[in-house]
Amino acid sequence: MSTNRVMRAVRLEAPGRPFTLRAVAVPEPGPGMVRLRIGACGICRTELHLRDGGLDLGCRDFTVGHEIAGIIDALGDGVDPRRLGEKAVVYYYQGCGTCHHCRMGETHLCPAPLAQPGFTSDGGYAEYIAVPATHAVPLPGDADLAEAAPLGCAGSTAVHACRMAGIVPGEWIVVNGAGGVGLAVVQVARAAGARVVSVGRGAERLALAREMGAEAVIDAAHEDVGARIRAVTGEGADVVFELVGTEATMRIATAALRRKGRLVLIGYTADSYTVHPVELIVRELKIMGSVGATLQDLHDAVTLFSRGLLRMPVARRLALEEFATGLALTEKGGISGRIVLMPQIAP
Template sequence: MPKMKAVQVIKPGSPFELVEREIPQPGPGQVRIRVRACGICHSDVFTRENLFPGIQYPRVPGHEVAGVIDDIGPGVNTWSKGQRVGVGWHGGHCGDCADCRRGDFINCAHLKVTGIHFDGGYEEYMLAPVTALAALPDGISFEEAAPLLCAGVTTYNSLRHAGALPGDLVAVEGVGGLGHLGIQFANKFGYKVAAISRGKENAELARKLGAHYYIDSRATNVAEELQKLGGARVILATAPSGKSKSALVDGLGTNG
């Protein structure tokens, strides 16, 4: 059987290891993807440290996957070989439970998570159920598309459902893996964007990404600065710190 390279976790807490595996064959309702790019997400630690229920080892992490379908399994009629696709955290849904019938697939009672319930994108070829696939347009590279399948979806959907209108002040805390995307999305939504980060070193990048204001949380009181701008309708907090998030609350405007 043809072989491929994969990076797997053999047991909880063990280091990542590079191995050779047989290239898998797609089953009913599955496609095989030739992985062209896979982002690295902090949530991959769930797989390494067994922090999510139901993980079976060895397991290949990776849920920011972009590639090309190179084979399809029985019963797959809506996808074809050669098609550019992505797979994110959402690794498939049942379509039958109450949440699925409402169209709330991410809360499916039988939700599968890529890289947790089945092998993810840290390998040259991976299998994915068709319910996990997203079509990728030709105009974006695989490397650019991969992080959008997790970090991009997280920030885009947060802003899309937050209730802000064009012209509202939206603050984005952090200019990292999530925040740099949040700033760009917020700008394209037509919001007045205030980027928040520690120190002056991220100011130029934040403005280049589309921020209209930059607030240095080391040098100023962030909540007071936001109130000077009229108060934020939405604060998208991406920094992993409860303390920093608590300090932002008073920066919200009326009904923020």
């Protein structure tokens, strides 16, 4: 459903082509849905993979952006009227609701999702979005929407990955990559009682990682990462979270695990790497992937955010029209925190 009103939206027309800013219809919330007037949408590195075709879920001609926070400005039939005006962050999976994974609450693994805003259906580099009311997760009334938006992916991904890893208090956790997701993992692991080592590049990023709770930092540009991990942890890391995903970093991460260690792969990559089964067998290692998050993970990320335990540093606030600049800066790297697009500020 749509009205005659139009809005600005940044669209993926085909992988391998730059995104385009277009006028599209403002969505109307159907029954059980809410519409958000978007205040901010974070730029996740995944947008680069979508643009370049490294991640292609087969859909074309939709609005990108999946770290979405805004204010509820319209309600579909059956939604509690008290939600009007509420600040919320979007859960970006809409499962079929009937498969095994949906029944288990693992909506992010649904093989036939109804929608995935920003991945297969209209997302948040736009002025408005309509989502099921349950997928607009309430934020504290005083939340800064630019800081809250990255909870939608970076924050919830971090909670999910830490849950996947089964972190136990006191364990040594290494987070490889100090970008949006990595800095969130540092904080969630710390909140879970872990001792955290952040591996990043550059003094500014590593200072930020320390501020976010890393007990030790390693500069991947100047230090021997494997040797430093062993020096800091003793036997090795209980868990390595891999956000970078080059052949070299995955190999180093595996070698840096202590016995019974877990390697959690999060960063999308074109690389692959080889590990000898005996290496896994004799040290009882586990290698696992972690994708997205459950709705509960996002609620938990918001709770941590509300309690000041999960912060989302914002490096730059750009107008929607400046999306190409934001993507180029993200691609170039060297950013301390997230870049967010804000449709309500002028370029």
